[in-house]
Amino acid sequence: DSGVTQTPKHLITATGQRVTLRCSPRSGDLSVYWYQQSLDQGLQFLIQYYNGEERAKGNILERFSAQQFPDLHSELNLSSLELGDSALYFCASSFGTGESNQPQHFGDGTRLSIL
Amino acid sequence: AQKITQTQPGMFVQEKEAVTLDCTYDTSDQSYGLFWYKQPSSGEMIFLIYQGSYDEQNATEGRYSLNFQKARKSANLVISASQLGDSAMYFCAMRAYNQGGKLIFGQGTELSVKP
Numbered sequence: 001d002s003g004v005t006q007t008p009k010h011l012i013t014a015t016g017q018r019v020t021l022r023c024s025p026r027s028g029d030l031s032v033y034w035y036q037q038s039l040d041q042g043l044q045f046l047i048q049y050y051n052g053e054e055r056a057k058g059n060i061l062e063r064f065s066a067q068q069f070p071d072l073h074s075e076l077n078l079s080s081l082e083l084g085d086s087a088l089y090f091c092a093s094s095f096g097t098g099e100s101n102q103p104q105h106f107g108d109g110t111r112l113s114i115l
Numbered sequence: 116a117q118k119i120t121q122t123q124p125g126m127f128v129q130e131k132e133a134v135t136l137d138c139t140y141d142t143s144d145q146s147y148g149l150f151w152y153k154q155p156s157s158g159e160m161i162f163l164i165y166q167g168s169y170d171e172q173n174a175t176e177g178r179y180s181l182n183f184q185k186a187r188k189s190a191n192l193v194i195s196a197s198q199l200g201d202s203a204m205y206f207c208a209m210r211a212y213n214q215g216g217k218l219i220f221g222q223g224t225e226l227s228v229k230p
Binding site: 031098 | 148157162208210216219220221
Protein backbone atom coordinates (compact mmCIF):
# COMPACT_ATOMS: atom_id res chain seq x y z
CA ASP A 1 0.00 0.00 0.00
CA SER A 2 1.60 3.25 -1.19
CA GLY A 3 -0.54 5.45 1.06
CA VAL A 4 -1.92 7.37 -1.92
CA THR A 5 -5.68 7.00 -2.26
CA GLN A 6 -7.54 7.48 -5.50
CA THR A 7 -11.28 7.42 -5.99
CA PRO A 8 -13.15 6.09 -7.77
CA LYS A 9 -11.30 2.99 -8.96
CA HIS A 10 -13.45 2.68 -12.04
CA LEU A 11 -15.54 5.22 -13.93
CA ILE A 12 -17.70 4.60 -16.95
CA THR A 13 -19.33 7.50 -18.71
CA ALA A 14 -20.32 8.80 -22.12
CA THR A 15 -18.78 11.21 -24.59
CA GLY A 16 -19.39 14.86 -23.81
CA GLN A 17 -19.68 14.28 -20.08
CA ARG A 18 -17.59 15.67 -17.24
CA VAL A 19 -15.95 13.68 -14.44
CA THR A 20 -13.88 14.41 -11.36
CA LEU A 21 -11.09 12.16 -10.13
CA ARG A 22 -9.96 12.52 -6.56
CA CYS A 23 -6.60 11.90 -4.92
CA SER A 24 -5.43 11.94 -1.32
CA PRO A 25 -1.64 12.02 -1.03
CA ARG A 26 0.46 10.15 1.50
CA SER A 27 0.47 11.71 4.93
CA GLY A 28 3.05 14.51 4.96
CA ASP A 29 3.49 14.72 1.19
CA LEU A 30 3.07 18.19 -0.24
CA SER A 31 3.33 17.44 -3.97
CA VAL A 32 0.66 15.76 -6.03
CA TYR A 33 1.18 14.64 -9.60
CA TRP A 34 -1.28 13.42 -12.21
CA TYR A 35 -0.38 10.99 -14.99
CA GLN A 36 -2.36 9.43 -17.80
CA GLN A 37 -1.60 5.90 -19.02
CA SER A 38 -3.04 4.80 -22.35
CA LEU A 39 -2.09 2.10 -24.82
CA ASP A 40 -1.08 4.51 -27.56
CA GLN A 41 0.57 7.26 -25.50
CA GLY A 42 2.03 5.27 -22.64
CA LEU A 43 2.52 7.08 -19.32
CA GLN A 44 2.25 10.83 -19.73
CA PHE A 45 2.76 13.50 -17.09
CA LEU A 46 -0.17 15.88 -16.86
CA ILE A 47 0.39 18.30 -14.01
CA GLN A 48 2.00 18.80 -10.59
CA TYR A 49 0.83 20.77 -7.59
CA TYR A 50 2.98 21.64 -4.62
CA ASN A 51 1.32 22.86 -1.44
CA GLY A 52 -1.65 24.21 -3.34
CA GLU A 53 0.22 25.86 -6.19
CA GLU A 54 0.75 24.60 -9.72
CA ARG A 55 4.40 23.57 -9.99
CA ALA A 56 4.83 21.93 -13.40
CA LYS A 57 2.65 21.31 -16.39
CA GLY A 58 2.85 18.62 -19.03
CA ASN A 59 0.71 17.74 -22.01
CA ILE A 60 -2.56 18.44 -20.29
CA LEU A 61 -5.48 19.23 -22.55
CA GLU A 62 -7.41 22.47 -22.09
CA ARG A 63 -10.49 20.34 -21.36
CA PHE A 64 -8.68 19.02 -18.29
CA SER A 65 -8.04 20.98 -15.12
CA ALA A 66 -6.76 20.20 -11.68
CA GLN A 67 -6.41 21.78 -8.29
CA GLN A 68 -4.97 21.02 -4.88
CA PHE A 69 -6.96 21.99 -1.84
CA PRO A 70 -5.75 23.32 1.54
CA ASP A 71 -5.96 19.80 3.02
CA LEU A 72 -3.61 18.77 0.15
CA HIS A 73 -6.01 16.45 -1.61
CA SER A 74 -6.27 17.01 -5.33
CA GLU A 75 -8.93 16.71 -7.98
CA LEU A 76 -8.55 16.23 -11.71
CA ASN A 77 -11.51 17.44 -13.74
CA LEU A 78 -12.05 16.09 -17.22
CA SER A 79 -14.73 17.71 -19.36
CA SER A 80 -16.23 17.29 -22.85
CA LEU A 81 -14.98 13.74 -22.73
CA GLU A 82 -13.94 11.98 -25.91
CA LEU A 83 -13.36 8.32 -26.65
CA GLY A 84 -9.62 8.96 -26.66
CA ASP A 85 -9.73 10.05 -23.03
CA SER A 86 -10.27 6.45 -21.97
CA ALA A 87 -7.21 5.63 -19.90
CA LEU A 88 -5.83 4.82 -16.49
CA TYR A 89 -5.26 8.01 -14.53
CA PHE A 90 -2.68 7.91 -11.79
CA CYS A 91 -2.09 10.25 -8.93
CA ALA A 92 1.30 10.25 -7.24
CA SER A 93 2.73 12.17 -4.32
CA SER A 94 6.08 13.12 -2.84
CA PHE A 95 7.20 15.12 0.16
CA GLY A 96 9.11 17.88 -1.60
CA THR A 97 8.81 19.75 -4.84
CA GLY A 98 10.03 16.75 -6.77
CA GLU A 99 13.47 18.18 -7.48
CA SER A 100 15.34 15.65 -5.41
CA ASN A 101 15.97 11.95 -5.07
CA GLN A 102 12.65 11.34 -3.35
CA PRO A 103 10.51 8.95 -5.38
CA GLN A 104 6.94 9.58 -6.32
CA HIS A 105 4.54 7.11 -4.77
CA PHE A 106 1.61 6.18 -6.95
CA GLY A 107 -1.99 5.42 -6.14
CA ASP A 108 -3.79 2.45 -7.67
CA GLY A 109 -5.25 4.62 -10.42
CA THR A 110 -8.72 5.42 -11.72
CA ARG A 111 -9.70 3.54 -14.84
CA LEU A 112 -11.84 5.78 -17.00
CA SER A 113 -13.88 4.24 -19.80
CA ILE A 114 -15.73 6.44 -22.27
CA LEU A 115 -18.58 4.76 -24.12
CA ALA B 116 14.08 17.02 -25.53
CA GLN B 117 14.34 14.31 -22.94
CA LYS B 118 13.55 10.75 -23.84
CA ILE B 119 13.63 7.29 -22.31
CA THR B 120 14.00 4.23 -24.53
CA GLN B 121 13.27 0.68 -23.48
CA THR B 122 14.04 -1.56 -26.44
CA GLN B 123 12.74 -4.85 -25.01
CA PRO B 124 8.93 -5.01 -25.28
CA GLY B 125 8.91 -8.43 -23.65
CA MET B 126 11.34 -10.76 -21.91
CA PHE B 127 11.31 -14.21 -20.39
CA VAL B 128 13.50 -15.42 -17.54
CA GLN B 129 13.70 -18.70 -15.67
CA GLU B 130 12.85 -18.61 -11.99
CA LYS B 131 15.92 -18.06 -9.77
CA GLU B 132 17.97 -16.64 -12.63
CA ALA B 133 19.08 -13.02 -13.01
CA VAL B 134 17.69 -10.73 -15.70
CA THR B 135 18.70 -7.34 -17.06
CA LEU B 136 16.13 -4.86 -18.37
CA ASP B 137 17.59 -2.22 -20.65
CA CYS B 138 17.01 1.52 -20.43
CA THR B 139 18.73 4.31 -22.33
CA TYR B 140 18.01 7.97 -21.90
CA ASP B 141 18.60 11.19 -23.72
CA THR B 142 19.01 14.53 -22.00
CA SER B 143 21.16 17.60 -22.22
CA ASP B 144 20.79 18.25 -18.50
CA GLN B 145 23.74 17.60 -16.21
CA SER B 146 21.57 16.95 -13.18
CA TYR B 147 18.83 14.35 -13.38
CA GLY B 148 17.40 11.32 -11.65
CA LEU B 149 16.56 7.87 -12.97
CA PHE B 150 13.85 5.63 -11.55
CA TRP B 151 12.47 2.17 -12.11
CA TYR B 152 8.87 1.27 -11.41
CA LYS B 153 7.06 -2.06 -11.50
CA GLN B 154 3.47 -2.41 -12.67
CA PRO B 155 1.88 -5.81 -11.93
CA SER B 156 -1.18 -6.94 -13.84
CA SER B 157 -3.32 -5.46 -11.07
CA GLY B 158 -2.25 -2.03 -12.32
CA GLU B 159 -0.55 -0.24 -9.45
CA MET B 160 2.83 1.43 -9.91
CA ILE B 161 5.49 0.36 -7.42
CA PHE B 162 8.74 2.29 -6.94
CA LEU B 163 11.80 0.02 -7.09
CA ILE B 164 15.03 1.97 -7.24
CA TYR B 165 16.59 5.40 -7.84
CA GLN B 166 19.91 6.60 -9.30
CA GLY B 167 21.06 10.20 -9.31
CA SER B 168 23.21 11.52 -12.12
CA TYR B 169 25.99 12.47 -9.68
CA ASP B 170 25.91 9.21 -7.75
CA GLU B 171 29.23 7.46 -8.18
CA GLN B 172 28.05 4.06 -7.05
CA ASN B 173 25.33 1.97 -8.63
CA ALA B 174 22.13 1.90 -6.61
CA THR B 175 20.98 -1.34 -5.00
CA GLU B 176 17.73 -2.23 -3.22
CA GLY B 177 17.50 -5.85 -2.16
CA ARG B 178 17.34 -8.00 -5.31
CA TYR B 179 17.28 -4.91 -7.53
CA SER B 180 20.38 -3.12 -8.73
CA LEU B 181 20.84 -0.41 -11.28
CA ASN B 182 23.73 -0.66 -13.74
CA PHE B 183 24.39 3.03 -14.40
CA GLN B 184 26.71 3.91 -17.26
CA LYS B 185 26.62 7.67 -17.57
CA ALA B 186 28.79 7.99 -20.66
CA ARG B 187 26.55 5.56 -22.50
CA LYS B 188 23.43 7.13 -21.02
CA SER B 189 22.13 3.80 -19.86
CA ALA B 190 20.46 2.78 -16.61
CA ASN B 191 19.72 -0.93 -16.80
CA LEU B 192 17.78 -2.70 -14.07
CA VAL B 193 19.18 -6.00 -12.85
CA ILE B 194 16.89 -8.36 -10.95
CA SER B 195 18.73 -11.17 -9.23
CA ALA B 196 17.19 -14.54 -8.31
CA SER B 197 13.94 -13.93 -10.20
CA GLN B 198 10.70 -14.94 -8.53
CA LEU B 199 7.31 -15.70 -10.04
CA GLY B 200 6.01 -12.52 -8.43
CA ASP B 201 8.45 -10.49 -10.51
CA SER B 202 6.28 -11.04 -13.59
CA ALA B 203 5.08 -7.52 -14.45
CA MET B 204 5.66 -4.47 -16.62
CA TYR B 205 8.77 -2.51 -15.73
CA PHE B 206 9.13 1.16 -16.51
CA CYS B 207 12.26 3.27 -16.57
CA ALA B 208 11.71 6.96 -15.88
CA MET B 209 13.76 10.13 -15.76
CA ARG B 210 13.31 13.38 -13.94
CA ALA B 211 15.15 16.55 -14.90
CA TYR B 212 15.86 18.76 -11.91
CA ASN B 213 14.88 21.93 -13.70
CA GLN B 214 11.39 20.74 -14.59
CA GLY B 215 9.74 20.31 -11.25
CA GLY B 216 8.79 16.73 -10.50
CA LYS B 217 7.82 15.72 -14.01
CA LEU B 218 8.71 12.09 -14.76
CA ILE B 219 9.28 10.96 -18.33
CA PHE B 220 8.59 7.26 -18.79
CA GLY B 221 9.76 4.71 -21.29
CA GLN B 222 7.34 2.37 -23.04
CA GLY B 223 8.03 -0.43 -20.59
CA THR B 224 9.27 -4.01 -20.69
CA GLU B 225 6.98 -6.90 -19.88
CA LEU B 226 8.85 -9.50 -17.87
CA SER B 227 7.57 -13.05 -17.56
CA VAL B 228 9.19 -15.39 -15.05
CA LYS B 229 8.92 -19.08 -15.92
CA PRO B 230 8.77 -21.74 -13.17
